[in-house]
Amino acid sequence: MSSSSTTTTTTRLLMLKASDGVTFEVEEAVATKLGAINNMVEEEGSEDLICLPNVNGKFLGMVLEWCKKHANNNTNSDKGNDEVNKWWDKEFVMDLDQNTLYHLLMAADYLSGTELVDLLTEKVASMIRGKKVEEIRETFKIKSDFLPGQEEEIRKKNSWAFE
């Protein structure tokens, strides 16, 4: 593709190993979008296999897919790229189920992928905004563990928030 000429000078491949033993070979420019990997490369170099015991292969794959898209789209400074990235991000989070969303968020947080954390937390926030407490409870399957009457007590005490 057209990006080949710009990346030939910097293309170095990193080997990442997920908790379940799945390995990924990615360009350094892609993987270093993740703060944690950037730090590891800076401190220990990029020759060795980088082990990530807290991330499962499935979710590491998804995180890297996101990084790859954003690393590619950032190389050419076209004005329309912001739009493309936004559109792509929207698609990326659109149909995520809560289980995937949770694991992705944990992975992105662990890997310090700041922009990805922003994207995913905003997605969760959009599932909260505009909802009544009961709807939030239903959406996220949150079970109340208050003692009988305790919830009512908090509600009363903070009546200024529940009118």
Next chain:
Amino acid sequence: MATKRVNRTFGRKKDGVPNIMAVDRISKLPDPVIHHILSFVPTLYAVRMSILSRRWRRVWYSIPALHFCDSDNMGYPVFGGQQKKAFYKFVEECVKHRQICTRYITDSVITRFKLDIEHYGDNAPIDKWFTSAVLRNVEHLNLSIKAEDFVGFYRLPEAVLNARSLTVLKLSGLRLGNPCLVSLPSLLSLSLMQVELFDEPLRNLMLGCPALEKFCLKDCFCLPKLQISSSTLKFLEIIDEDLFETIEVVAINLQSFIYDGDSNDINLSACKAIRSLSLDSPLNSKSLEDLICGLPLLESLTSDLHFELTLKHIRICGQHLKSIRLDIDDCGQENPEVTIEAPNLISFYYRGDIMCGISMNAPDNLLDVQIVIEEGYSSGQKYDRDWYINLIMFLSNFIFSWKTTVSLHVNSEEVCILYASFVDLVYLQIIIARLIYLHIYK
């Protein structure tokens, strides 16, 4: 298919393996992640979530961003009945509770404070909330007042204009009138929208922000002659509706300038470091040419072009230009000419009529060319042989290298039908000597 169905019924059972969809995941997220999520949610929801479970009981005490908005995402008021009173009471209580909890919760810093309200004319409480936020070293402050009449404009308290920790300040719908002393030593980004602003307060403001890098000015009032000077400013965006007659910017470190408005007197002669220029203005071709010539480091240019009867030619040149985007809405009766001299150009975009003659000796590194052909609305374009000849004439002014990818966007399917029937198209392909992506859009 069969296994899926089995799984689904299995998941619904009360005993056995829990349904993956019925698991509460969000409560298991670490605190910082939850605080991050709730930073994007109006504080009202975060407070109400305290009755979800014990896990959520005190979460809102540690959210670093407070966001108070008196209407929900659909525009309806968040409190029924005594709307104003209830909303003020709510903010008051939140600010108070967050103040109290600093005594026993360590991570209760407030870095962002946002207030998004209709204007009620009751300023004392707002002053109090802001002052309290400033005292807690808030970094981002965002105030938006939907002012219906401009009589009762809100004025910022002095504490805000002297907030040492403030890095980002966004204001909308208020007045920066009284000349009080401004000292915002950490402020990096300032955004003013529908703000009433006179020369003197603006000058004070700029003088009081010695670290300012980004400044956005949108639809502000009362300044026929805008003058901005700052030695630290890197990004400047001005969007106005026919308000400024002249714009003068004195900013030696300015890198990016965006203007969208009706002024045709823009002076950037003191901003030699500009790398990116984006204009949507009625500047004529001569003024634009002069403006561009005065920017030796320009790398990216986005502009619409306006030609007058006597000025039918523009020359765009720059040693560092890498990206050019040109828009021509109306060519007029005469056919204007554009000459481009940019030896380091990488991408070129043009939207407009094919009657405009663009000549360019494309450099080797030009990778991406996009041409969107738009005919004047009135012309009722026929895609006949003449049109193709014009297209060929138009394209033949470009001299592309083999590496260049050219995509051509045309707004009618007719083009496609005729595309096959003209032998000239073979010639067309020879001219371009590279792939043509033909896009039809409507």
